[in-house]
Every structure is written in C-alpha cells, then in structure tokens.
Amino acid sequence: MRKVCSLVFGLGVFLFFWLVLPYHLRFHEQFQFFRFGTDYFMDSVLHPEGFSFYLGGFFTQFFRYPWAGALIIALLLVLMQRLVARISYGVTCRVAGSARSNTPGNTFLYPLTFLPSAFVWLLLCNENFMISAVVALLLALGAVNLYQRAGSGKSRIAVFYILQPVLFFLAGGTVLIFTACFMYLEALRIGSRGRWKAYALRVLPAVALVFLYPVAVRLFWQYPYERLLGGIHFYRYYYFSYPIQYVAWALAAAVPLLCRLIPAPGTARLNRIISPALWVLLAAATVAGLYHFADRDKELLFAYDTLVYEEQWDEVLQRAQKDTPGSSIEMVAVNLALWKTGRLETELFQYPQQGPEGLLLPFRRDFVTPLMMSEVYLHLGMVNSVQRNAYDAMEAIPDFQKSARCYQRLAQTNIINGHYRVARTYLEQLSKTVFYRKWAHETMQYLGNEERLGNEKRIAEHPLYGRIRRIRYRDEMLFSPQGLNAMLDVLYRNNRENKMAYAYMLAYTLLAKDLERFADYITLEYPAGGDQPLPVPYQEALVLYWVQNNPSLEGIPWNISGDVRKKLDDFTAMYQQFAGGRPEQALKKDFGKTYWYYVFFTKI
C-alpha cells in the first residue's frame, strides 16, 4: 500500500511537470552547462556544496526533454519521501545494553512522510529554485539513514562525526537537517534513562561544529557566512535569500520526530479516521499550493522563448491566438514568428501590438531578454548584435553558470564572422555534453582544415551561415538603440535580398507611429504610382498619412483597395459618432485589428 502511495505521488509529479510546466524545465536546462570531463568535475566539486551542484547539473541537462526532466524530478521526490519514511519507520535500533528497541514512528501518521517532498514539489514551481537544492536535501537525508544504520554503539557516533563535515562540503547547509536529526534521535535513544550528561557530550560538539564549518571554509573560498550555511547553489539568484526553502529543511527534519512523538489515538476508530483525513488534507494542500505556486504567465513566456529557439513558428502563433501575449518579449516572439511564416506584413495588427519594443526590444541586463533578441538579430543578419546579446545573456546568469544554448549561438556567430579558432573552443566544450555533442561535431565540419580560411564553400552553401553572410552589414556599424530603424535601413540597403530588414524597418516605423518615415521607406519597394498590391496594414497606414495632409483620398499615389477606402469611411463615421465620449470599446469590435485603431488607442 505504501509503495502504491509513493507511486501515485511520483506519477502526479511526473504528469504535472511534463504536462503543466514543461517549459519551466527547458528554462532550467538553458542556463546550465554540464560537461563531462575532469576539468569541469574538479572545478565543480572542489568548492563548498560543489558535489550537489555537480549532481544537480548532471540531472538538469536531461531537462532538455521535459518528459525526462519530469521523470527525474518525480524520482528524486519519491526518493526523498522514501528516505523520510525510512528515517521515521524503517530502522528500529536496539538501545545499548537493553532489549528495548528505539520507538518507531506511529504508522497512522505515515501521510506526513510525503510532506517534505510535496513542499519541495511546490518550490520547484519556482524556476529559480535549483535541482542542486533537492540533491543536497537528499544527501542530508541519506546521511541520516547511514547514521541510523551504523549500529548502536560508539561506531554510530563516529559515523556521525565523519559524515558531518563531509556532508557540509558536499551539500552545504543541509547539514543542519542532519545535525537536528542526530540531536533528537540521540535524545530518543536515551529516553527516560536520564543520561543527559553523556547526551550533551555527544551532541554539543556537533552543534558547535556545524557553525564552525563555514568559518573554516571561508579561509579558502570567498563566500559570505550566511550563504555557506544557507546555500550557495540552491537558488539561482545567489545574492537573494529564498527563505521559504528552509521550510522544506524544517519539514524534512521534523516529520520523523513528529511521527515518533505524536501518540497513537486511544480508539481504533479514531485511528482509522485520522490517516485518511491526513491523506485528504495533504492532497488538498498540495493541489492548492500548486495552484498558487505554478506561474502560468512565466510558463507562457518560457514557452515562447523555447519555441523561438526551436523555430516552431506555427506553434508560437497558435499560442498567441490562444493566450494573448502579455509582454513585449512575447510580442517579439510573435512578430518574429509572423515574419518567418510570411505573415508579418499582412497580419501585423491581428495581434495586440505594444509598440516598437514588441518588435525589437532594447538591451536589458538580464539573462532572458537578450537571448530572445539574439534570435531576432540572427534572422535579421545582425551577427555582432547576436554575439553581444548571447554573450551578455550568459554573463548575466545570476549564479555564474554558463549556458550551452549561448555557447551554441556563440559558435555560430564566430563561424559566420570567420573566427574559426574561437568557434572551435566553443564547439570543443559543447562536444563534452550529451545533447549538444552531435551538433558540435557536425558544426566542426564547417571549420575546415585550414583554420584561418575555414571551409568557405561549405559555409556559403549552409542555409543559415551562408544566408547571413550574404545579408549582414558590409561595413563597421555602431549599434544604436535609439536608431534601430536607421540600422535596419542600412542593413537593407547593404543587401536588398534582406527582405526581413525591410519588413522590420516598416513595421518599426508603423509601431512607432512614425508615418512620415514610413511613407519615405515604403517607396523603396512600392514606388508611388506603381500598381503593385500593398499589404492591408500598409494601405491603412498610407491612407492615414494621406488624409492628414489632404482633404480626401483623391490623388493618393498608392494602390489602395476599395475595401480599405470603405473601411476608412466607416471608421471615420463611427469615430465621429462617439466623439467626446469613449469610442475605444465601440470601435474595437470592427476596427480593433486595424492600424488606425493601433494609432489612436494604443499607448506606447
């Protein structure tokens, strides 16, 4: 029955992360760079808490496939529950010199053994709570188990004092859980015999030592005392405290004690009621907690980022139609997907545009935004901007980790720029991974035998590298956040094949409501007087531009369809009808997806 309960719990965890938060797992994977090899291993483990960090990284690399990540988390949490259960019930040690056995926990409280795992499940809904924290917690519980099984004499105490510093170095502050368990398990062993002096002699050094280990470690590594005790690698934002995680520590230490201390109810009937009631309560609390902790908005954002990285453009647009994009970074993904599916020019205003920032987001010093922008710049052919954004995104990862995704991007930009030796260094590191190894070896084919010359012909034929080499800037270009449309202009004029630069330039001016410049740029591809059909948003912008300077559409030099002309009349009439009131809502139904509505009612 107990195994079935663990199985059901594990299945719940697996399904939750696989189906509800799969992109949270992808997010984890993108901001780590686990490599096989002695260098990385030694670099990692020769630091306080380094072993749990290394193991955490090892597990996180599998999060590239959400089902695998969900399975790993489920297994870790089930293991945690089993360990807590084993500490609570599994071992009944003989008390030295007597036939009495140490009191095992009360079985009616068995549901409580799920409490630490369930709480960690909630914590894992936060994308910044790291897997190494779970690993460290497991190591601590494993150490408690080892100590419990170490017999009943002095050997048990010796095992504790050997494990304590080792555990501190491997798993950091979770040694507090180990020490707390040691304290009450030893107290329970003494029981009513009152050998408290012996107890104090055993326990007090352990308490003192646990606070002295960080002091010793600080002689060799530069970390704040409180971080060494509270966790260096447990939360992505190293410099922020995440106090709620300590509730999980407290639960892991307290549940076995509660199972032993709370007496069984007097009547069998009550006994039969309490256990199911605890199950129901635990299940309800977990579901409510998941509802509270799981951030669907962030999941959507991570989904856009991953889908753009994987170039699943239709999926991006389907999501945008299902859930309205709420932020500029999401609109960046949607607009890129629109371009990649050939719909940017015609369907730009079918989605809730939020200004030019929804097209090209200015640089921000975080590790998410520049990654998305590096994708946009890559497709535009702005190679150096890709490199800058990818590099700075990686450097901005708060826990000082590197990113396999960024390494991949940096290898690509260096190949495009002809810096093959630099590209090789990135590729060599990627070849030490499980999931990027194949790609790295394939990409090495493009480096060629002559390092300085590269395999130019093959690169020219490559669908990405070759295309970007043709459409990128010809001359030095200074990146200007204030003059993005001018930069796109230069990019387009450098190579008229770069239609994306042209479309983005027009879209940028439209979103910035800069009709003068739009009318100027439009003539580059759609000369005045020509009968080339214009996309509807362009027509809407041009008629608006025209009527601002002319009494009617008479003489407009562009090919404006009858539908657009009629729609403008309707819009004008309706706008006048609601003049002085609030026409926004009334116009939204019929004109919400027109450029006019965007111009008049969207604040940028």
Next chain:
Amino acid sequence: MSSLQKYSLACMALVAVFSCSHYRGEEVIEDSLPAIWPDYKGVTIPVNISPLNFTLEQPAFHSPEENKGNAFSRLEATVEGAGGGFIKGSGKRHVRFPLRRWARLLEKNAGDSLLVTLRGWDGKQWHSYRPFTIYVSAQPIDHGMVFRYIAPGYEVYSKVGIYQRELSSFRTKAIYENTLVPQTCVNCHSFKQGDPDYFSLHVRGEKGATVLQKEGTFRYLDSRTDYLLGLFLSFLASRWTLHCLFAQQNLPILPRDGGRPG
C-alpha cells in the same frame, strides 16, 4: 623465496622497465620549427620565471574522430641547458615541465641559453622538430603580479575577482571575488611603486567601498561626492565583510623586497 614472491618481483621488474622506457623506433625528422603556443621560440626570460609550458598548434580536423591518427596524441619536449642541466616535459596536448627542476635548470643557466627539442607521437611513430633556443637573463622578475580576472563580455559581468599570482610558480590566490559581496564589481587596484604595503582597491556597487592599505593599516574611504553618488557607497556591513576578508587574507602577501620566497 616462495614462488609467489618470485612472480611478484618479476612483475615489478617488468613494470619498472616498461614504465621508464618509451618506444623509440624510427623517428621522422621534421625540417621545421614547431608552431608552439605561446610562441616562446627565441625569447629571453628572467631567471626566476615559472615553467614555460606550451602546446603545439596542430592542424585542426573536422571532428575528434578525424583527429585520431592525424594529430599528435602525445607531446614530449627536452630542455638542455648550455651551461648544463637537462629536463623533460610531456603531456597529451600541453607540454608541462616539473616546477622545481625547471627552477634549478634556470638558475644553472642564468645568463646563458636553453635548447628545446619537441617531439610528437602520432600513434605510430615520433616526429621530431628542429630545436629552438630560449635565452635566460640573470635578472629576476618581480615576485608576483596582481590582476583582475573577468570574462571578455560587453557590458555585463559574471564572476569577477582580483587575484595575485606568484610569477615563479602558478600559485594564484584570490584577493577579492565578487562572490563575497554579491552584486559588486572590482576594477581599480594599485600599489605605490609596486610596494604592497601601500595598496588600494575599489569595490564598485551598492555595497562597495574603497579599501586603502597604508603601512599595514586598512582604511575604508567614503569617496562619495555629489557627482559620484551611488558609485562609492560604503556600507557598514560591507565594510565589515571587507575588513574580515583582508584581515583573513593577511595582506601584504607580496614581499616588499620583491625577491623569491624562501
């Protein structure tokens, strides 16, 4: 002697013989100087510099599989002093020399030169390159140097630190790392004419401070001005952290006379 002991001795002798020998066989003589990195060919070095380990710039192939059989799987270098002495260095990708033997060889050849011969094993035979010379100056270099270690990013930094390196070895020790006071950056650090008794270091950031050491006494400067508001804030907490750090690091570490440590 029992048969077990005899067999053990025989095995040990075999292990000893084979571990000390290398396959000599036929050696291919390359009529060129090796393309080593860093390029130490013909340079003059101070007498107390750390071992000049190097790697050979080999032709790069498409993949590790293709590299097999085309690139050297082992490198070996012999260094012979004109004034006597001889050491060997080796490695798979990097030639590394033993620290103490290197130091003795340099002392013995101060004011003279060293002849370095590099060989590479391609899996079948050795390839030997033309030897090159390294000149040894009798003048020693400073005991150490202090530097900032930072990834060459654009405007975002990750882990940053100021480190000191002993130039006669590879011993490096952190003076300050931004893991200690999070969200800080370090840059400016200087000594008065190379004297570590007079040292300044500025830690930037919300919890930053300027540390000034003068004749062994630390001071924390509040250099905040109207123009630099926010750049030179010195918080009491971070002051204490920094004080602990520097007290713990036991500065000055670099000796005043600049000589080699005993």
